[in-house]
Amino acid sequence: MGFLEFIKTGFVHALPLLITGAIAIVIMAERSRALFRVYPIHDSQGFFDRLAELVLGGKIGDAVSLCDKYPEKPAARVAKQALLRAHQPESLIEHGLQLAVGEAGQQIQKRTSFIATIANVATLLGLFGTIAGLIESFAAVGHADPQQKSALLAAGISQAMNATMLGLAIAIPCMIAFSFLINRTNRLMADVDQSAVRVMDILKQRYYAAEEMPSKEESTASPMSNGHDRKSADVVEMPRRTA
Numbered sequence: 001m002g003f004l005e006f007i008k009t010g011f012v013h014a015l016p017l018l019i020t021g022a023i024a025i026v027i028m029a030e031r032s033r034a035l036f037r038v039y040p041i042h043d044s045q046g047f048f049d050r051l052a053e054l055v056l057g058g059k060i061g062d063a064v065s066l067c068d069k070y071p072e073k074p075a076a077r078v079a080k081q082a083l084l085r086a087h088q089p090e091s092l093i094e095h096g097l098q099l100a101v102g103e104a105g106q107q108i109q110k111r112t113s114f115i116a117t118i119a120n121v122a123t124l125l126g127l128f129g130t131i132a133g134l135i136e137s138f139a140a141v142g143h144a145d146p147q148q149k150s151a152l153l154a155a156g157i158s159q160a161m162n163a164t165m166l167g168l169a170i171a172i173p174c175m176i177a178f179s180f181l182i183n184r185t186n187r188l189m190a191d192v193d194q195s196a197v198r199v200m201d202i203l204k205q206r207y208y209a210a211e212e213m214p215s216k217e218e219s220t221a222s223p224m225s226n227g228h229d230r231k232s233a234d235v236v237e238m239p240r241r242t243a
Contacts, residue, residue, distance in 0.1 A: 009159065010129070010133065010162070010163065013128075013129035013132060013133065013163050014129075014163070014166060016125050017122060017125050017126065017166045017167055017170060020121060020125065020170060021122070021169075023118060024118045024119075024122075024170060024173075024174050024177075027111055027114055027115055027118070028115060028174075028181070030111070031181050032177075032181065035108070035112075035184040035185060036184065038072050039072065039073060039074055039107075039108060039188055040073070040188065040191070041073050041075055041076065044075065044191070047066075047070075047075075048079075048195070048198050048199075048202075050066060051066060051067075051079060051199070051202065052202045054066065055083070055086075055202050055203065056202070056206055060083055063083050064080055064083050064084065067083065068080070074104035074107060074108060074188070074192050075104075075191055075192055075195035077103075077104060078097065078100040078101055078104055078196050078199070079195055079196075079198075079199040081096050081097065081099070081100035082096060082100070082196070082199045082203060083203075084096075086203055090207075093200065093203060094200065097196045097199075097200060100196070101192055101193060101196050104192045105189055105192065108185055108188050108189060108192070109185055109189075112178070112182060115177055115181065116174070116175070116178045118170070118174050119170070119172075119174035119175045119178065120171070122168075122171040122174065123167050123168065123171045124167075125163075125167050126163050126165070126166055126167015126168060127164065127167065129160065129163025129164070129166075129167070130160040130161065130163050130164045131160075132160075132163075133156055133157075133160030133163055134156065134157065134160045136156060136159075137153055137155070137157060137159070138153075138156070140152045140156065141156070
């Protein structure tokens, strides 16, 4: 029995497997596009260099606008949430970053685990079709003429094995795709965590740079005031020396 003939004759067993395979193809296509094209920032280093330049220059609004240019990028959304809390204490900024990273992780990881589930379900459906086909074939052989028993038994076993083959044909590509996609998911999660650390580092640099500016102004102003005091003292002492 050929594969197409199996689908025609054993359509009841083949239909659930075909539906499962179609769902797997849709999920794999959507997740591949999202994880490899939509979510990553291809010039991540340039993005954060520009972000640091704007933040250290005091242009928080421009930095937020830069993040708005990448609405579908999880790393950019995490950075934006930190920038929106730039005026708040450090603990609140870190809390906002944790929330943003959690939301980004849910977006990156969604539906990927379904592929592994579909692989397991396809294997079980194939096994179910095999058992059901064997039961039907043995039941038919029990009521058939002795001359037809061998032909019916061979046809039933062939149909049962085709069900197993179809289930494995769906499960194996799903497991391979799941391995690639979960690896890409873990890498994107690491990039999001790193982006949270980088934007927090940029905000700390801005904070400490703002703290150092008044101290530098005081240190540059103190010699002038001391020199002015010495000159005034000389003016006061000069009449005493002439006297």
